[in-house]
Amino acid sequence: MEHIQYPNESAEYRAARNALLDDEIALRAQIEAVAAKRRALPPGGEVPEDYVFEWIGKTSMPEKVRMSELFGPHDTLILYSFMYGPERELPCPGCTHLLDGIEGAARHIGERAALHIVAKSPIARLAAWAHERGWEHLSLLSTAGNSYDADYFGDTSKFSKGMRTQHRVPDGDNWDETIFNVFRKKNGAIRHFWGSEMSFAPPASNQHHRAGDLADPLWGLLDMTPEGRGDFFPKVNYD
Template sequence: MEHLRYPNETAEYRAARNALLDDEIALRAHIEAVAAKRRALPLGGEVPEDYVFERIGKNAAPEKVRMSELFGPHDTLILYSFMYGPERELPCPGCTHLLDGLDGAARHIGQRAALYIIAKSSIARLTAWAHERGWDHLPLVSTAGNSYDADYFGDTSKFPKGLRAQHRVPDGENWDETIFNVFKKNGGAIRHFWGSEMSFAPTEPNQHHRAGDQVDPLWGLLDMTPEGRGDFFPKVNYD
């Protein structure tokens, strides 16, 4: 292809940029190949129960809602486990910045699949936080004490022994975790389809797990810069 030329760039820059472009094109192809493999996964296990969550209803009062009802008109449901349990004074800053970016996308996601943000705090607390944060489009639900996060690794309580050691989870302690899980309606049953298990894979030195990077605009923007990500990690608030 005929490449672009920016004002006053050197031949050395253009040669290096063209080589990088080849790598970027190859990466694009690989990302799509991985996405195709994901779409081709066989359906996972049937959900063990129709979990009962809590959300704010149309009359602005809390109401119980079953997992099967969260699908709405869709056959696909995306659930994101948000690290904001009742023991936390503030939610996880990594989760929070991700949801800051997803709030605008949520109105579009709803055209193709159902999306809900799951956390262990009460629905009143979650709704108050969403209002403070300016999240106008993200639907939040409370686990309301059900076992969803335990069963689908939104917390550490069912981590196998090796994973507990890798994540330095002390015996007798547990905490909430971040993970996307995707579910599919199939013949009247709800089946698990995919989870962002890279959240729990061993990381490379000086990297976080990067399991949600493809839906996270912050990291994508920083990766475009000369400084890159560095050791930056977002905060809930910047004073």
């Protein structure tokens, strides 16, 4: 196919690049086909309760807020489970770098859907971390005291025995997990729409699960480079 050419490139490079472009176009079509199947999912299960979260409200003081209130003017709610429970000295570096990227998108997503970040730590601790990190557009909520994480796999407490074995969760032990969950409100009822369940699918050999890659600019940028991702994994801080 006819396409652009860069200065001084060889015929060998252009032939290989055009073949790769065919694959990239096919991948684009596959991504859209998967998104269409996602949009066509039948109604998910009704949320078992109107969970109560804690957040820093307009008064700059901790306030209680119900899940039904988080939608704001929208019918769609995205909740991301952030691995920063009270037992962690620092939050998960994978979650943190992802939220660094989503921080920029958060000012735009609110035009189409509600987005909130949930974690098990007390709200004051979450607010302090957001301030330290420079997150000005992300809305953080504390799940301390409710069962949202357990019910929607923001932790391992309701993993089946098989999942506990697969993910090496010892009996009697649990920890927080990363997952996106999307909810829809219609006719007064809130139903689960979709979750990033690939977080818990067996990963390909020598790969991270990649469940949140489509929302993660870091990995997309590294995939453009000659070195690729390699064995790099982000840190909370680089000293």
